[in-house]
Amino acid sequence: MRILLLLATLSFVLACHTATQNVPIAENRPNVVLILADDLGYIDCGFTGSPDIRTPALDRLASGGLVFTDAHVTASVCAPSRAGLLTGHYQQEGGFECNLGASGGLLPNQRTLATGLTEAGYSTYAIGKWHLGGAPELHPMRQGFEHFTGLLGGSRSYFPLLEKSPSKAQRIERDGTPVPESDFDYFTDFLTDEAVATIEAQPSETPFFLYLSYTAPHSPNHARPDLFESYSGIEHKGRRTYASMVTAMDEGIGRVVDALEAKGQLENTMIVFLSDNGGATTNHSDNGPWRGMKGSKWEGGHRVPFLMHWPRSVGAGTFDGLTSSLDLLPTFWTAAGADLTPTPGSDGHGFDGVDLMPLVNKGSQAAPHTRLFWRRAVAAAARDGDWKVIRIENKDGTFQEPILVNLEEDPGELENLAKSEPQRVRELLDALGKWELDVQDPRWLTAEIWRDHQRAKHQPDVVTREQEAVLP
Secondary structure (H helix, E strand, C coil): CHHHHHHHHHHHHHHHHHHHCCCCCCCCCCEEEEEEECCCCCCCCHHHCCCCCCCHHHHHHHHCCEEECCEECCCCCHHHHHHHHHHCCCHHHHCCCCCCCCCCCCCCCCCCHHHHHHHCCCEEEEEEECCCCCCHHHCHHHCCCCEEEEECCCCCCCCCCCCCCCCCCCCCEECCEECCHHHCCCHHHHHHHHHHHHHHHCCCCCCEEEEEECCCCCCCCCCCHHHHHHCCCCCCHHHHHHHHHHHHHHHHHHHHHHHHHHCCCCCCEEEEEEECCCCCCCCCCCCCCCCCCCCCCCHHHHECCEEEECCCCCCCEEECCCEEHHHHHHHHHHHHCCCCCCCCCCCCCCCCCCCCHHHHHCCCCCCCCCEEEEEECCEEEEEECCEEEEEEECCCCCECCCEEEECCCCCCCCCCCCCCCHHHHHHHHHHHHHHHCCCCCCCCCCCHHHHHHHHHHCCCCCCCHHHHCCCC
16 A cells, blocks of 8 residues: 555655656746845956856856856945846935945835735745845845844954944844844854754745845955965965955855755756945955945946855856846846836836846847946936946036947046047936936935045046055
8 A cells, every 4th residue: 555655645745746857937937046245356256267266166067057257236335236136226316326334225115026926826035135224124134035034234254252242233133023142153154044044944835036135255355264275375365365355255145055965956946146336445345357446436346246046947167148137027027026016106117137038048149238326416317328427526417538448449447538528428318317217316325534535536646456445
């Protein structure tokens, strides 16, 4: 009798498996794992060319997936970049333009990436850094996620705070309940533990969305001792610490991949990895060939490592078209069969991103976007194909001479072509102005010192990272 029952069960499983292989995405929906690094330098992964930092897990995903070489986030600082990522809209449409201070955040009525997936029947989890508002109505579990483990603020100690209580923004919680500091040894590893436990406990018949938002390698610069020792070949202590932090994150990503593989779900899990902005001036990161760092409109501020791994539907290779983090929401929602209705209260024009899968599935290199825009207080930029204009506002409301670069001919953005291409400058500034008609004024501003830093970052004589390092 047991043998008959076993054979019947096995036949049922095989039948289900065979049927699953031949159903469309709407019925055989992928799990979605979105992994976000924090202040990661462009060249600080093996797959982007790092000569000194080990990232074998990310390199494995990159070799088996698609690497986007011209991919951008919507802001060069943490919070507004995350707002664009999770809403599929330029964050300025909701007045979320500047980094968060003591208040501010998402609009309570916005549908987030998680909202649509929850409505589509997904289990939704946020693990790690939130930084999109600390008010009760802006809590992740009020913004579409069913579960949240992490911190509401932007950064915290990687080691437990055993001698003093963390602030509300730095306190770790699990679904609203504080997690004792004594429950972990190193914060990056704690987030990985939570992610792996979530995957292991998730029922296989229910698709899930996991937003794994590491704080690494954002400051404070805290290395795990064993990894710091393993990087003895790096002489600069700051770089050695940073390398250790990146590798701790990579180890965690490897454990997440292993957990998916152990459950037989790696083939039908869409994994996307990117950074929230470019490498910071304070963490010893390296943006490689791109000028500028976190906070600037140079490529180093918003051009990020970006890969997609989904063995069932995405082939290995590179994608060179102009891509944005805005594209992830419509890509995920379409794959999940979610409702793509625009956010209530928006102007009704739909999302600012596009579904990447039609391009990816056809092996096309056509750019998802011909134009992208950025603005944070006094600094704004517009990209049109290979051309980019940067516009800087003076304290008196006038504008500095525009900066025009051609990224195909001058990827380091060293030559200002504004005087030799006045018509192109006008066209790009006009496009920027028209885009600004569709966005709101900032609902809050950062301090004047940060606006001064932005002005200074874009001066012609601030070229090296050492010069920019004094302008966080």
